[in-house]
Amino acid sequence: MTARRGGKGVTLKDVAAHVGVNASTVSRALDARKAHLVQVDTRLLVQGAAKQLGYRPDRVAGALRRGATGTAGVVVADLANPFTAPVIHGISQALRPMQMVPMVLETNDDRSQLEASIDHLLSRRVDVVIVAAARFDDRAVLEDAARHTPMILAARGIPGCALPQVLHDDQLGGALAAQHLLGLGHTRLVELRGPADIGNFVGRHTGFQRTCKAAGAEVIVLENALRPRLEDGERLANVLLDEHAGRMPTALFAHNDLLALGALGVFRRRKLQCPRDVSIIGYNDSLGIDQVDPPLTSVVYPGVEVGRRAGELAMRIAHGQRPADSGVLITSELRIRRSTARPRRA
C-alpha cells in the first residue's frame, strides 16, 4: 500500500518527479487553501500520485518555513491528580477541530520543572501555551515567557497577572459551601485548606471565610495542607481531633474531595460519625464520590468546561485573534448528598 524510499520518507519532490511537475505545484495542489490555483487535471494527478506513493507532508519542515507548528503546550501540575485529566480532556476537545496537537508536560508543582517545561515548549516552537499549573510566585517566569510565545492560564489563576485566565469561580464555590452549612444551622466550622500559593484554594478560602464571617459563625483555623491529597487530609483531621478536642466543629469544608476522603477515614477510625457528628463537604465532585459512605456533598468543579474554554481561547490566540475577554470565570454549583446534615443538638 504505502510506499517508502530507502528508509526515508516520500517528499514533495518525489511526488513532483513522479507526476512531472514542479514541487511548488504539488505543494499547492495538496494545500486545501491553494488547490484552486492549480488546474483541475494536474491537481487530480498530483493527489493521485501523493496517495499512491504514500506521501505524508513533513510538518516539521512546514513549521520551519511558516513559523507555526500547529502545536500547543499544556503544562499541568500532576497528571495523577484526578482533577487534572478532565481539564486536559477539555483542552483536547478544543484543539481537535483546529487540527492542533497538545504537548503535555508535568511540573509536579516544582518551580524548576515549570521552567524546564516552558523551555522545552518554547524551543519546540509551540504556537501557544496553556498553563494549568501556576503558583503565585511563578508570575514573573510566566509573564516573561509570554513575551516570546502567547500564554494563557487555565484552572489555576494568579491575581493581577497580565496573562489571559480561564478559571472556575472558586470564591463562589467556597461561598456555596458556607451557605449550605450555615443554612443547616452549623455555627462552628473548620476548613481543610489547600496550599496557600495556589489560586483555587485561596479563592475557596476567601469565599468560605467571608460568608461565615458575615453570618457570625466561628471558623477554626488549621494549617494549610502541603499537598491537597488523601494523606494530608488524614494528617489535618488528626491535628484537629488532637488539638481541638474540646471545641470540635460540627462541619468541615475540605478544599477538595481527596482531603475530604482522608478526613472521613480518620473520623471513622476514631469513632466520629458523618454526618451525625461532623458534616463534611468536599470539592470537585470527583467521579465515584457519590458512592462513598456517606455519599459526599461536594462543589462541582467543571474541569472539562474549564479546559474546553481555555483551549478555545488558546486557539483564537494561536490564530492571531487577540480577544477582548482576557478572563473567563466559570460558575459553580453544589451537589448536595448525605455527608451534610443539621448539627446534633449541642
Add this chain to the structure above:
Amino acid sequence: MTARRGGKGVTLKDVAAHVGVNASTVSRALDARKAHLVQVDTRLLVQGAAKQLGYRPDRVAGALRRGATGTAGVVVADLANPFTAPVIHGISQALRPMQMVPMVLETNDDRSQLEASIDHLLSRRVDVVIVAAARFDDRAVLEDAARHTPMILAARGIPGCALPQVLHDDQLGGALAAQHLLGLGHTRLVELRGPADIGNFVGRHTGFQRTCKAAGAEVIVLENALRPRLEDGERLANVLLDEHAGRMPTALFAHNDLLALGALGVFRRRKLQCPRDVSIIGYNDSLGIDQVDPPLTSVVYPGVEVGRRAGELAMRIAHGQRPADSGVLITSELRIRRSTARPRRA
C-alpha cells in the same frame, strides 16, 4: 533580561554576529557533545552571549536537520477515564530524563480518530509512538504505520501483533478474582464484561472463566458492556436482576471499578445488600475506591508502572536500540476489602 529582535526570535547567527564568530562555532559551543571541540575562551564567550541575548535553540530547525524531533506520540482512548491518567503519568516520568516531550492524542475508541491521530503524529515526525488505545481490529493500521515510525502498544494489547507490547497481566488478574471468590465458597458467579475487542477485557474474561470452569463453578453469561462506564454497569445490573431473578449469582466480577460501582448502585436501590446478597469485585483499584460503601475489593491495575515501562521501552527504541524483549507483562495483585464475603447459606 531576555532580549528579542523585531518580533522574531534570536538565532544562532545573531549570537555568532554578536561574538564575532561563525554560526558553526556557536552551534558547537552550545552542544554539550561538541563543546570540547571549541577553544575554552570562545566557548565561554559564546555561552555568555547566548544567555545575554536570550538565545533559545530552535528545535524545529534542529529536528529538520537531524531527523529527530525529541517528541513521542501518545495515543489514548479517553483522558476522562480514570484509568488513563496514571498511564500517561508513567510515560511522562520515563520521557522527562530523556528530554523528550509527549504529544497526547485521544481516539474516543473511534477508528477514524485513531487514524487521524497517527497521521498527525507521523506528520509531525515524532520519534516513536506509544499506543494505549488499541482495539483488535486496529492491528493492520498500526502495523502499517509502524513501517514509517517505530510504534509500541501499551496497556492494551493485540494478540499476535508484531509490535512490542507493554501490558498488564489481565489474565492473571481475572484468575485472582476468580480464586478469591471461589475460595470464599461461591459457586454461581457472573461477569460484567468490558468490550470484546479490547485485549484487557478479553484477558480478564479468559482468566476468570478458565479458573471458574476448572473449579466446576457456574458463570452466568451476560452481554458485554458497550463502554466500560458507570452507566453500562447500571444497565447490565438491571438486566441481571430482570432476567436472572430466579438464579441470582452470589458473586460478581466487574471488569473495572466503574462497572462495579454502577452495579453496586443498582443493587442498593433494588434492595440487595453487598456483600450479604452479592459479593462484588472490581478492577483497577481506583483512587478512593476504598472509601466506597462497602469498600470495594479490586484487582490492582498498575497504570503508572505500565506507563513507565512503556515509556522506557519507547525511549530505547527512539534512540535506536531495538531491544530483544518485545513484550513485557506486568503482574497483578488483589486488594481484598469488604465487598466480598462468603455467600449466605443457600
Add this chain to the structure above:
DNA sequence: CTGTTAGCGCCTTCAC
C-alpha cells in the same frame, strides 16, 4: 496556471 528562486534555522561535512 506553473516554474524558478530563495530561504526558514540548524548541523555536518569538508577545508583550512
Add this chain to the structure above:
DNA sequence: GTGAAGGCGCTAACAG
C-alpha cells in the same frame, strides 16, 4: 580550532 558551504523539506514571492 574555526570558517564556509550545503541542504534537511517545505512554501512564499516573483516571474513568466
